[in-house]
Amino acid sequence: MSAGKLGERIAAYGSWRRELVDAVRRYGQWLQENDLSDSALQGRIERMVERLREERLSIAFVAEFSRGKSELINAIFFSEYGQRVLPASAGRTTMCPTELLYDPARPASIRLLPIESRLRDLPLAELRARPDEWHEIPIRPGDADSVASAFASVRETRRVPVAEAAALGLYDAQDPEPAFAPDDLGHVEVPRWRHAIVNIPDPLLETGLVVIDTPGLNAIGTEPELTLNLIPAADAVLFVLAADAGVTRSDIDVWREHVSASHASGRFVVLNKIDGLWDELRDEVQIELELAQQVSSVSQTLEIAPERVFPVSAQKGLVAKIQGDNALLRRSRLPDLERALSQELVPQKHVLVRERVRREFDELASVITSLLGARRRGVVEQLFELNGLRGKNRNVVDHMASRIKAERADFEKSLRHLQALRTVYTRQSQAIYSRIGVDSLKRHVRSAREVMRASNFSVGLRDGMSSLLAATRADFVEVGRTVDEITTLMSAMYRTFNAEHGLSLGAPMMFSTRRYLDELDRVETLQRRQFGPLTLVTTEKWALMRRFFESVAARIKEIYELANREVEAWLRAVIAPIEGQVREHQMQLRKRLDSVRRVLDATESLDARIAEIDESRAGVEQQLAIAAEMVSNVHALLERALAELPEPELV
Ligand SMILES: Nc1nc2c(ncn2[C@@H]2O[C@H](COP(=O)(O)OP(=O)(O)OP(=O)(O)O)[C@@H](O)[C@H]2O)c(=O)[nH]1
Ligand SMILES: [Mg+2]
Numbered sequence: 001m002s003a004g005k006l007g008e009r010i011a012a013y014g015s016w017r018r019e020l021v022d023a024v025r026r027y028g029q030w031l032q033e034n035d036l037s038d039s040a041l042q043g044r045i046e047r048m049v050e051r052l053r054e055e056r057l058s059i060a061f062v063a064e065f066s067r068g069k070s071e072l073i074n075a076i077f078f079s080e081y082g083q084r085v086l087p088a089s090a091g092r093t094t095m096c097p098t099e100l101l102y103d104p105a106r107p108a109s110i111r112l113l114p115i116e117s118r119l120r121d122l123p124l125a126e127l128r129a130r131p132d133e134w135h136e137i138p139i140r141p142g143d144a145d146s147v148a149s150a151f152a153s154v155r156e157t158r159r160v161p162v163a164e165a166a167a168l169g170l171y172d173a174q175d176p177e178p179a180f181a182p183d184d185l186g187h188v189e190v191p192r193w194r195h196a197i198v199n200i201p202d203p204l205l206e207t208g209l210v211v212i213d214t215p216g217l218n219a220i221g222t223e224p225e226l227t228l229n230l231i232p233a234a235d236a237v238l239f240v241l242a243a244d245a246g247v248t249r250s251d252i253d254v255w256r257e258h259v260s261a262s263h264a265s266g267r268f269v270v271l272n273k274i275d276g277l278w279d280e281l282r283d284e285v286q287i288e289l290e291l292a293q294q295v296s297s298v299s300q301t302l303e304i305a306p307e308r309v310f311p312v313s314a315q316k317g318l319v320a321k322i323q324g325d326n327a328l329l330r331r332s333r334l335p336d337l338e339r340a341l342s343q344e345l346v347p348q349k350h351v352l353v354r355e356r357v358r359r360e361f362d363e364l365a366s367v368i369t370s371l372l373g374a375r376r377r378g379v380v381e382q383l384f385e386l387n388g389l390r391g392k393n394r395n396v397v398d399h400m401a402s403r404i405k406a407e408r409a410d411f412e413k414s415l416r417h418l419q420a421l422r423t424v425y426t427r428q429s430q431a432i433y434s435r436i437g438v439d440s441l442k443r444h445v446r447s448a449r450e451v452m453r454a455s456n457f458s459v460g461l462r463d464g465m466s467s468l469l470a471a472t473r474a475d476f477v478e479v480g481r482t483v484d485e486i487t488t489l490m491s492a493m494y495r496t497f498n499a500e501h502g503l504s505l506g507a508p509m510m511f512s513t514r515r516y517l518d519e520l521d522r523v524e525t526l527q528r529r530q531f532g533p534l535t536l537v538t539t540e541k542w543a544l545m546r547r548f549f550e551s552v553a554a555r556i557k558e559i560y561e562l563a564n565r566e567v568e569a570w571l572r573a574v575i576a577p578i579e580g581q582v583r584e585h586q587m588q589l590r591k592r593l594d595s596v597r598r599v600l601d602a603t604e605s606l607d608a609r610i611a612e613i614d615e616s617r618a619g620v621e622q623q624l625a626i627a628a629e630m631v632s633n634v635h636a637l638l639e640r641a642l643a644e645l646p647e648p649e650l651v
Contacts, residue, residue, distance in 0.1 A: 014207030016350070016637070030630060043569075056101070057345065058212060060212040064216050069094070075317040096154055096191050097196070098154050099197045100205065101211075102202060110151065112196050113193060115191055123224070134197075156193065159183075159190075229551075232526075236345050243273045252302075269302060272313065277291065314332075363509050365634075369627060375620050378592075379616055379620060397596060401596045418493065424489060425571075429486075436479055449549075472520060472559075487510065494507070504581070516559055516562075
């Protein structure tokens with residue numbers, strides 16, 4: 001697979017991430033070797049590394065059927081196979097959503113989820129984790145025929161009685177224009193599979209690219225997973241129109257429902273099949289003019305800037321790449337689309353990931369730097385203290401010892417405050433966990449189901465859904481309040497320790513529940529659209545709604561799980577600096593007292609003791625320098641622009 005500049009950029013982004021992982025890892029290892037970290041800190045580093053590794057870049061292709069989505073994927077990504085690998089043909093072709101990715105932990109194969117799985121309420125998210133539910137066909141990577149024949153599965157259909165199709169949510173007798181109409185025997189053609197996941201080694205997919213091909217409109221509308229998760233989560237959506245069809249009513253519906261609602265940015269409109277305008281009787285200028293008109297009318301209809309509309313010919317682009325025909329490739333304008341994708345998509349993702357890693361890494365590194373800073377201050381003070389004892393009599397030394405003891409007693413008192421704070425902190429942490437725990441969510445879902453069951457009208461369904469969203473929102477608002485309380489408490493404690501014991505604690509790390517609430521808003525918007533006007537619902541619709549509800553519940557569960565993980569990391573991160581510095585301070589007090597005592601007992605000469613401490617000062621200085629260098633290595637990597645890449649060589 002190659003996609004010119006896009007491919008190179010994605011590969012550059014992949015290797016940047018790998019280098020970053022190495023740098024962060026090295027830092028973590030160094031901390032461990034120098035006894036500067038604990039399991040909480042190592043856990044944070046591991047999570048950062050894991051997230052960086054698993055980071056994927058996904059592009060979803062969305063459109064009415066037969067606009068050329070699959071052909072476009074073939075042309076952009078699969079031309080190296082020298083043939084059409086994803087099936088593309090007139091009429092409905094792709095029958096189920098198809099994800100193309102590479103997970104080295106699994107064999108190369110296509111996994112197919114039977115359509116019957118829709119009869120159960122299990123959402124796709126859950127079925128993903130159950131290998132037994134999937135039918136798996138091995139693929140011999142590199143062998144174009146093996147790849148193409150495995151891919152052929154995505155077009156498979158079955159004929160089933162109308163009642164069964166209705167139960168699957170694929171047939172609605174009241175729909176004036178059903179996607180699948182019954183034949184004379186009362187059978188309806190339905191997709192054989194509900195979802196396909198293609199796992200195939202390939203340089204582009206190996207860097208974490210995920211390509212999502214979707215079937216035309218009706219199947220999209222009935223698989224909530226696509227609407228709720230796959231499409232909104234994609235980094236870019238390519239919405240495809242066909243120049244010969246113009247913008248139809250159903251194109252506009254797909255655009256509104258599945259693209260413009262969920263993607264404010266990262267959307268590309270492709271005006272495909274421009275080769276239909278290539279006509280020997282018209283000259284280039286006329287063709288150009290007509291294209292410009294089409295682009296402008298598409299941009300007006302979809303309310304999107306004309307620069308976001310890319311006229312291409314996927315088919316000619318594919319042929320040109322396979323045959324090495326540069327002139328045809330230029331004429332297909334596919335390289336323009338690829339360039340726009342690479343210029344926008346990868347850099348955007350790069351910036352997002354960079355900012356996140358910077359934030360996480362800096363928080364972590366600053367804990368270490370201030371810890372080392374405190375240690376250095378401690379030894380320097382000790383040196384100063386001991387140097388002051390030179391030539392002094394026993395009384396002075398005695399006096400110093402009691403001063404340190406008094407200081408220690410003061411500190412012990414503050415530690416009791418810290419202990420009290422810890423109790424409050426633990427109690428509040430528990431409150432958070434129970435608020436967004438599994439049980440809490442289960443209760444919300446149960447009561448929402450009851451509200452829904454009590455009514456056969458869509459208004460009842462909607463009330464059920466609204467009650468679920470209201471309850472979950474209340475959870476996050478409450479969590480936000482508790483988080484604020486903990487932050488205030490911690491700030492006060494940090495300040496006290498800084499002022500009274502000379503610690504150098506910065507402001508506690510902030511945490512916001514905003515993103516969970518935003519995510520719930522997004523789910524709500526989608527749900528509103530899905531549930532439409534207040535009408536009596538048919539049995540088929542009812543089944544569909546219920547499935548939609550289950551998908552929403554699954555999505556909310558993911559939000560809860562994410563919030564749990566993030567809150568946990570935050571809770572650890574706010575308590576860690578103060579505990580670390582307090583430990584450090586205790587150690588310093590002990591060492592100071594110890595030094596003075598040794599001098600008192602004459603077990604060691606003052607000079608020898610001073611030399612010893614001076615050595616440890618040098619050690620700390622060195623650690624500080626190494627830490628600074630490692631941090632600046634990570635920063636340099638973060639700052640580094642993804643290598644400016646040459647323009648793609650045509651073919
Ligand atoms: N002339 C011409 N035909 C094209 C072009 N792109 C795709 N086609 C044809 O249009 C038909 C539909 O293409 P597909 O790629 O199957 O369309 P799709 O959007 O994936 O359709 P579904 O899978 O049914 O949702 C096929 O016969 C393609 O060969 C193009 O640029 N020019
Ligand atoms: Mg297709």
